[in-house]
Amino acid sequence: MLENLKGHLKKFIDVDPIQLEEILGYLRTKTVARKENILEEGQVCKYHFFVLNGMLRKFFVNEKSVEQTTEFAIENWWITDNMAFEQRAVTTFYIQAVEKSELAYISQEDQEKLVAAFPTMERYFRFVYQRAYAAAQMRIKYLFSxxxxxxxxxxxxxxxxxxxxxxxxxxxxxxxxxxxxxxxxxxxxxx
Missing domain, CATH: 1.20.1280 (Monooxygenase)
Known part of the structure; x- marks a missing residue:
């Protein structure tokens, strides 16, 4: 089930098979049903999710009670409310499965332990965040131009x-x- 994540890690960092298994030990997996919310507005954001299979979306409900999707995550993509995850704070977003999805996920505490035990994971997450930030920049550019x-x-x-x-x-x-x-x-x- 974690083959996608193994491949994704290997694209960005050099890690031997034994270390790779130890790294994966920090993550848990779950299956979520279509339209199931894995994060809801008002909850403390505790997890960072990796899509092994399926699709998630992040959205908020605006002042007119309309859902506004801000991000999608398909296979090999991470998703969370980054600010709330980092600060262990209450989120203003929802994360919902668009399709039945297989996920790997990690808590903020375990992610900190992971990067302390395997400093190369800091590099991995830097690449992940850079790509996500670049995607957000392009979306903003398109919205304005x-x-x-x-x-x-x-x-x-x-x-x-x-x-x-x-x-x-x-x-x-x-x-x-x-x-x-x-x-x-x-x-x-x-x-």
């Missing part, structure tokens, strides 16, 4: 498999518009 329609078309062109995999109402939530508006855009594309 592209029309909502162009943002969708760009996603469709660059990540067609992902766009086809995610329910359309969640794509609309991620892009900041209604599912009805996304339907209008899709009808124009098909013509």
């Amino acid at each position: 592209l029309s909502k329609e162009q943002f969708y078309l760009d996603m469709l062109q660059k990540y067609p498999h992902f766009v086809q995999r995610v329910p359309q109402y969640l794509i609309a939530s991620f892009l900041g518009f209604t599912p009805e508006y996304l339907s209008e855009i899709r009808k124009r594309i098909i013509r």
Whole structure:
């Protein structure tokens, strides 16, 4: 079950098989059902999640009681409320399974023990956070520089498999518009 994580670790750090098994000993695994929340607003954020199989999304509920998706995590991606996780604080986000998902996860305390015992994991998590930060930067750039329609078309062109995999109402939530508006855009594309 942890083969994805083993491969992901090996992409970023050199680690021998014995150390790799010791590293994996710091993580736990779980299966979550589709639409199951693994973090809810108002809870203390205790875990950092790695998607072995499936898909998660992070969202908040805005002042109009509308869910606004801020992030997706597919296979080989980590997700948490970074600020709340780091500070062991209450979150304002939800993390929910979009599909039935297999996860590896680690507590903040165990992650600290892990990087103390295996300093190379500090390097690994630095790469993970750099990639996540870069993805967030690109999303912000697109939000400010592209029309909502162009943002969708760009996603469709660059990540067609992902766009086809995610329910359309969640794509609309991620892009900041209604599912009805996304339907209008899709009808124009098909013509």
